[in-house]
Amino acid sequence: MEIIRVIVGLVLFSFMSLVLKLAFLWWVTPVLTHLKLKRCGFGGPTPSFPLGNIKEMKKQNTTNTVIIDDDEDDHLSSSSSSSKPSHNIHSTIFPYFARWQNSHGKMFVYWLGTEPFLYIAEPEFLKNMSTKVLAKRWGKPNVFRNDRDAMFGSGLLMVEGNDWVRHRHIIAPAFSPLNLKAMTCMMVGSTNQMIERWCSKIYSGNSEIDVEREVIATAGEIIARTSFGMRDHDKARQVFDKLRALQMTLFKTNRYVGVPFGSYLNVEKTLEAKKLGKEIDSLLLSIIESRKESKNKGQTYQNEQDLLGLLMKENKLTMRELVDECKTFFFGGHETTALAITWTLLLLATHEDWQNQLRDEIKEVVGDNDLVDVNLLAGLRKMKWVMNEVLRLYPPAPNVQRQAREDIKVDNIIVPNGTNMWIDVVAMHHDRELWGEDADEFRPERFEDDVNGGCRHKMGYLPFGFGGRMCVGRNLSFMEYKIVLTLLLSRFRFKLSPRYRHSPSIMLSLRPAHGLILTLEPLQ
Numbered sequence: 408m409e410i411i412r413v414i415v416g417l418v419l420f421s422f423m424s425l426v427l428k429l430a431f432l433w434w435v436t437p438v439l440t441h442l443k444l445k446r447c448g449f450g451g452p453t454p455s456f457p458l459g460n461i462k463e464m465k466k467q468n469t470t471n472t473v474i475i476d477d478d479e480d481d482h483l484s485s486s487s488s489s490s491k492p493s494h495n496i497h498s499t500i501f502p503y504f505a506r507w508q509n510s511h512g513k514m515f516v517y518w519l520g521t522e523p524f525l526y527i528a529e530p531e532f533l534k535n536m537s538t539k540v541l542a543k544r545w546g547k548p549n550v551f552r553n554d555r556d557a558m559f560g561s562g563l564l565m566v567e568g569n570d571w572v573r574h575r576h577i578i579a580p581a582f583s584p585l586n587l588k589a590m591t592c593m594m595v596g597s598t599n600q601m602i603e604r605w606c607s608k609i610y611s612g613n614s615e616i617d618v619e620r621e622v623i624a625t626a627g628e629i630i631a632r633t634s635f636g637m638r639d640h641d642k643a644r645q646v647f648d649k650l651r652a653l654q655m656t657l658f659k660t661n662r663y664v665g666v667p668f669g670s671y672l673n674v675e676k677t678l679e680a681k682k683l684g685k686e687i688d689s690l691l692l693s694i695i696e697s698r699k700e701s702k703n704k705g706q707t708y709q710n711e712q713d714l715l716g717l718l719m720k721e722n723k724l725t726m727r728e729l730v731d732e733c734k735t736f737f738f739g740g741h742e743t744t745a746l747a748i749t750w751t752l753l754l755l756a757t758h759e760d761w762q763n764q765l766r767d768e769i770k771e772v773v774g775d776n777d778l779v780d781v782n783l784l785a786g787l788r789k790m791k792w793v794m795n796e797v798l799r800l801y802p803p804a805p806n807v808q809r810q811a812r813e814d815i816k817v818d819n820i821i822v823p824n825g826t827n828m829w830i831d832v833v834a835m836h837h838d839r840e841l842w843g844e845d846a847d848e849f850r851p852e853r854f855e856d857d858v859n860g861g862c863r864h865k866m867g868y869l870p871f872g873f874g875g876r877m878c879v880g881r882n883l884s885f886m887e888y889k890i891v892l893t894l895l896l897s898r899f900r901f902k903l904s905p906r907y908r909h910s911p912s913i914m915l916s917l918r919p920a921h922g923l924i925l926t927l928e929p930l931q
């Protein structure tokens with residue numbers, strides 16, 4: 408009897424400890440953080456347990472549909488070919504943030520499940536945050552790191568602290584000017600193959616093309632060739648297909664990130680994501696093994712200075728780290744650049760004057776040469792303004808997240824250890840107080856004399872992030888953007904198809920939900 412009583416006592420004690428531990432984890436600690444933030448003056452919508460503010464966020468997300476208008480302001484749901492898409496997208500893609508901003512200002516606290524997030528659309532705070540605090544003292548929210556583990560693992564995008572410093576140091580040289588120059592031929596080759604595909608479609612009577620799908624495939628091929636030295640396109644395609652499936656599973660389905668046991672609310676999707684993550688890992692492992700083999704056989708055609716070569720050099724990374732970096736770069740290295748090009752083609756299709764101006768500039772600077780001399784690309788000034796303006800209106804990376812890894816003082820505010828932050832890049836890029844009344848209009852000339860496009864605060868324009876964690880691949884994307892656009896604009900005139908439905912939406916990145924269907928007219 409005595410023994411039974413002891414066992415029951417122990418079980419009860421363990422149960423109570425577990426309940427207390429969970430209460431601390433899910434409620435006491437987050438509430439204390441929230442109270443500290445409240446004391447600093449931050450308001451926000453009222454959360455409820457255990458969903459936080461998710462219910463409101465999900466309800467309003469369903470309004471994210473077509474926005475097309477004839478004169479920039481009116482939202483109509485028609486899609487005639489003469490219509491111009493409205494670029495006033497913040498309240499469509501993040502309706503809840505737009506609403507909460509109206510009632511609580513540019514900084515407030517909202518809750519994803521039991522995780523409080525400090526929402527930031529205030530550039531002055533970001534300036535102080537990035538200039539006075541070392542990049543390695545901020546981490547990435549644990550809640551996202553866990554949720555996106557299958558996709559990025561502990562690759563450069565997610566790794567923190569001294570490990571981040573070590574990884575960044577190994578990876579940065581892969582994007583040196585010399586290495587970038589060596590990639591030109593492959594970029595031109597892959598783009599010309601896409602152009603040939605488009606030409607044969609047009610000559611067989613189909614001049615309408617979903618250019619988003621095509622450009623994403625080409626950008627994928629480019630990163631596989633330039634950074635991983637891959638000639639086996641089938642294997643690269645398998646990785647991209649699985650990454651895309653994983654992206655859809657994680658970001659297009661009804662999931663409850665931040666909610667206790669949230670992954671069990673949609674077990675099927677959680678298991679699917681895990682399975683896809685494992686399949687991607689094993690494909691990448693085989694890519695790494697075959698590179699090792701070819702190196703052992705003394706095959707010298709591989710560029711030891713390309714990204715994979717540098718990652719494998721002197722065994723500085725463990726096999727797990729190596730696979731996670733490959734995942735990160737397979738995904739991050741193609742999707743964002745492809746989306747920048749895709750949104751550009753939409754804007755050029757609806758602004759023929761700019762299409763013509765860029766074509767004239769290409770003729771003047773690059774000439775009619777199909778091979779594109781990389782040394783001439785810097786002369787494409789107007790193209791750079793267009794790129795900047797597209798990244799402002801449609802930033803492919805629409806938000807940036809951080810988590811404080813210690814109590815951090817930013818001006819008079821103490822950001823408590825563990826605070827999650829959500830930096831709303833789209834909100835700042837469309838903020839009339841920062842850009843003026845024409846904030847939602849496509850006006851590339853705003854970048855003519857000012858790299859910041861006339862923004863009233865230098866931290867109000869952040870397409871590539873900020874501080875030490877600024878995008879490591881941005882020079883590669885500048886080059887790829889200019890090469891691909893130069894070749895495309897020299898061969899085709901672009902018009903918006905009547906079948907296009909303007910529906911920018913968030914699937915981690917900012918994408919056209921129904922692709923980008925354009926009508927192409929060959930120029931020669």
Ligand code: HEM
Nearest residue numbers: 563564739740743744747804870871872876878879880884
């Ligand atoms: C138009 C194209 C691109 C855009 C808009 C873009 C945007 C961004 C942004 C906003 C960040 C900061 C994320 C953060 O602070 O949490 C970032 C980081 C990063 N980007 Fe890009 N990116 C682009 C192209 C690329 C390319 C081509 C690559 C790879 C070849 C790449 C790889 C990365 C990596 C690895 C990081 C993490 C850097 C770190 O934390 O040290 N990106 N990018």
